[in-house]
Amino acid sequence: MNVVEMEAVHRAYGPVTALKDLTLQVRSGELTALLGPNGAGKTTAISLMLGLSRPTSGAVRVLGGDPRQRAVRARVGAMPQESALPGALTVRESLGLFASFHSAPLQVGQALALAGLDALAGRRAARLSGGERRRLAFALAVIGNPELLLIDEPTTGMDAASRHAFWAALQELKSQGRSILLTTHYLEEAERTADRVLVLHAGHLLADGTPEALRAQVGGARVRFRAGLTLCEVQALPGVQAAQVSMKGQTDLHTRTPELLLEALVAQGAAFSDLEVHRATLEDAFLTLTRPAQSHPSPQHAPASAPTLPRGV
Numbered sequence: 314m315n316v317v318e319m320e321a322v323h324r325a326y327g328p329v330t331a332l333k334d335l336t337l338q339v340r341s342g343e344l345t346a347l348l349g350p351n352g353a354g355k356t357t358a359i360s361l362m363l364g365l366s367r368p369t370s371g372a373v374r375v376l377g378g379d380p381r382q383r384a385v386r387a388r389v390g391a392m393p394q395e396s397a398l399p400g401a402l403t404v405r406e407s408l409g410l411f412a413s414f415h416s417a418p419l420q421v422g423q424a425l426a427l428a429g430l431d432a433l434a435g436r437r438a439a440r441l442s443g444g445e446r447r448r449l450a451f452a453l454a455v456i457g458n459p460e461l462l463l464i465d466e467p468t469t470g471m472d473a474a475s476r477h478a479f480w481a482a483l484q485e486l487k488s489q490g491r492s493i494l495l496t497t498h499y500l501e502e503a504e505r506t507a508d509r510v511l512v513l514h515a516g517h518l519l520a521d522g523t524p525e526a527l528r529a530q531v532g533g534a535r536v537r538f539r540a541g542l543t544l545c546e547v548q549a550l551p552g553v554q555a556a557q558v559s560m561k562g563q564t565d566l567h568t569r570t571p572e573l574l575l576e577a578l579v580a581q582g583a584a585f586s587d588l589e590v591h592r593a594t595l596e597d598a599f600l601t602l603t604r605p606a607q608s609h610p611s612p613q614h615a616p617a618s619a620p621t622l623p624r625g626v
């Protein structure tokens with residue numbers, strides 16, 4: 314069963330087209346990650362699912378109904394990218410207030426525990442740090458005991474321990490049978506926790522599958538080592554698909570046949586050190602999928618065939 318269905322959805326903001334002929338489904342009981350570069354249309358898609366705006370054309374159905382219906386909204390928990398929190402209330406009072414809007418809410422203590430806010434229950438929202446405010450926004454999203462959680466960039470501003478705790482809380486909510494859709498730019502976290510990944514780019518759905526399936530599209534491995542080889546010499550090694558060589562001899566390459574490559578390196582008698590081999594990640598798949606249309610890749614995401622230049626060159 315699908316908890317969200319978008320069919321041929323088009324959404325324009327004046328001359329800007331944010332979503333183009335977007336068809337996607339979010340399945341019941343799964344944790345789905347909606348990924349995409351900045352401006353891909355993720356927040357627009359979530360705001361349509363929350364019934365906060367309407368598609369220019371196409372259809373959006375949530376829990377089998379129109380997301381603008383009160384009965385549907387009552388079953389959905391929302392954590393937007395930026396939340397206006399009741400600053401004068403304490404964390405516990407905020408949760409109590411929001412709980413009173415729902416017919417069968419969680420207990421305030423349950424929401425506090427899920428969001429790791431027990432120690433901050435008596436603090437006014439206005440005095441919370443950025444990461445703590447995200448945790449309160451999460452607690453407010455779950456207090457209504459929702460069947461479906463729609464979460465936009467939840468872990469931005471959270472420290473590593475809070476992010477860890479947050480993902481554990483999502484797993485707990487999922488194990489209770491809830492469906493979760495979230496956007497994130499933390500691809501390692503999506504890879505570890507999502508059942509399914511949807512990749513948006515320029516308002517289109519580029520890919521839809523398990524993290525394993527997306528990784529398999531790229532396949533192969535990333536190999537890193539330090540050696541005195543030039544970029545041309547590295548590119549001439551068997552099976553190299555893309556490579557970078559820094560001025561200090563740090564080599565970073567992608568290959569589908571790491572064993573052949575290492576055999577050739579040893580056969581050549583090349584002196585190399587600091588060898589690391591790991592299979593292609595979801596981030597590798599994401600960059601490969603979204604790279605062709607990126608107009609200004611950041612240095613860390615630059616095409617892998619370009620040699621790394623020292624600062625200032």
Ligand SMILES: Nc1ncnc2c1ncn2[C@@H]1O[C@H](COP(=O)(O)OP(=O)(O)OP(=O)(O)O)[C@@H](O)[C@H]1O
Nearest residue numbers: 326329330331349350351352353354355356357358
């Ligand atoms: N209210 C608006 N008015 C005009 N353009 C908008 C509006 N909201 C979004 N857009 C544009 O629509 C496109 C999609 O934006 P959206 O916020 O959905 O992307 P996103 O994938 O969530 O990006 P990010 O990862 O940066 O949050 C962008 O080009 C954005 O500039």
